[in-house]
Amino acid sequence: MxxxxxxxxxxxxxxxxxxxxxxxxxxxxxxxxxxxxxxxxxxxxxxxxxxxxxxxxxxxxxxxxxEGQLRRQVSQNITRLRDIGCYRGIRHRRGLPVRGQRTKTNARTRKGPKKTVAGKKGVKDLR
The missing domain is CATH 1.10.8.50 (Helicase, Ruva Protein; domain 3)
Structure with missing residues (x-):
């Protein structure tokens, strides 16, 4: 190989x-x-x-x-966008789609597998 x-x-x-x-x-x-x-x-x-x-x-x-050189260039560019606080930088920082994709539904590809939050079961009746 x-x-x-x-x-x-x-x-x-x-x-x-x-x-x-x-x-x-x-x-x-x-x-x-x-x-x-x-x-x-x-x-x-x-x-x-x-x-x-x-x-x-x-x-x-x-x-x-x-490879390594190109990855460093891309990483530096993203860091620059974050530092100047532009729209794309904010989207990178928050982990949201950067290039205009919709976020309303079916965003599992970008956001990853669903993360369950503990303690959110139904509320019991207190009678």
């Missing part, structure tokens, strides 16, 4: 597809990487030699922002 930028990429998939497992690398970028490194995009990742993996790693470091 080849390892690029600290991530194990799947060995049983074509090289172009397995490169998309890196954060910030999509289909187009993965194909560009394969072409620049001189690797056939359809060859399996397990069949890549150490030299080819090293070429891919060098290209990723030199020409692209991916």
């Amino acid at each position: 080849p390892r690029l930028l600290g991530v194990d990429i799947p060995a049983n998939r074509p090289a172009a597809i397995s490169l998309t497992y890196l954060y910030g690398v999509g289909n187009k970028t993965a194909r560009e990487l394969c072409n620049k490194a001189g690797i056939e995009p359809t060859v399996r990742a397990s069949e890549l030699t150490e030299d080819e993996v090293a070429r891919l790693a060098a290209l990723l470091d030199k020409d692209y922002v991916a």
